Amino acid sequence: MVLVRVLGSFAAEAGGGSVPLGGPRQRGVLALLVAARGQVVPVDRLVEDLWRGEPPSRALASLQAYVSNLRRLLEPGRPPRTPARLLVSASPGYALRLPPEAVDAWRFEDLLDEARTCADPRVAYARLDEALALWRGPAFAEVADEPWAAAETARLDELRLVARELRTAAGLRLGDPAAVVPEAQGLTRDAPLREEGWRLHALALWSSGRQADALATLRRARAVFADELGLDPGPDLMALEQAILTQRTDILRAAVPPPPAPQAEPLP
Structure with missing residues (x-):
């Protein structure tokens, strides 16, 4: 079983042991393939990204060497001249063929998608808890300063915040x-x-009986948006503030239902 981790320090395992991923560019090849989530990454793009638009004359040969090394590391028991199963050649480049659970970033997104469509809050909370536990630090930590990584790390960071918000909800x-x-x-x-x-913070405070703290939280939000963006809060925050001020407990009950009643013990 191969495992690749990019939600924190970049690491891989094969056959239960840690895989030495090599130097920055060799690690970059694997990172680029992980970011593509199984899609083919063209050779031209790999060369462009690995050498930041200034490839040397032997860039293609170096790329082929990195791919060969990674194949050997990820499939140490593969017989000579046998086609690779995990890091495959596919015109016009290369692709990573791993199951979703083998890459922490892929598993994170799948769990998030499951939670988004789950009607049971217990199941949704458990999925989101599992998803967020996969994070051990910043995404693609060792290659985060590479220009190609900026969009992917920003996307994953955004999804991490979404997962935290959904777990809170x-x-x-x-x-x-x-x-x-x-x-x-x-x-x-x-x-x-x-x-x-x-x-969510104001709603949690209000439903805990802390109305004054909930209103103070919304005032802080108003100040932050005014100072940083020059804007007023959006309609959802404005509506929540009005609901608290007018004691619209029906809105509160709709957003935060009472805890489920405990199941009755079976009769002896």
């Missing part, structure tokens, strides 16, 4: 808002320009 739906308050507060600290974190 699922926690609220489970009916224990006080337990969710610290997580929601963390969202406002780590991503202060995202309205959803502020909404």
Whole structure:
């Protein structure tokens, strides 16, 4: 079984042992293929990205050597002259053929997709918890300064925030808002320009009986948006503030249902 981890330090395992991925460009080849999620990455693009638009005359030969080394590392038991199964040649370049669970970033996205379509908050929370536990640090940490990596790391960072927001929302739906308050507060600290974190934080406080704190949170959100963006809060935050001020408990109950009643014990 091969495992590749890019949500933190870049690492790989094959046959239960750690794989020495080699130098920066060889690691870059694997990272580019992971970012493509099984799609073919053309040779021209690999050369362009690995050498930042200034490839040497022997760039193609070097790329072929990196691919050969990675194939040997990922499939140490592959007989000579046998076609590679994991890092394959596919016109006009190369592709990584691994199951989704073998790459932490791929597994993270699959779990997030499952949670988004799940109606049961318990199951959704568990999926999101598993997804977020895959992160051990910044995505593609060792190659994050490469120009080609910027868009992919930004995309994954955005999805990580979405997963945190969805987990917080699922926690609220489970009916224990006080337990969710610290997580929601963390969202406002780590991503202060995202309205959803502020909404969830205020909602968790309100549903915990802390109306004054909820209103203070929304005032802080208003100040942040005014100072940083020169804008007022969006309609969702404005509506929530009005609901708190007018004690619209029907809105609160719709957003944060009461905890489910415990199941009755079977009769002896």
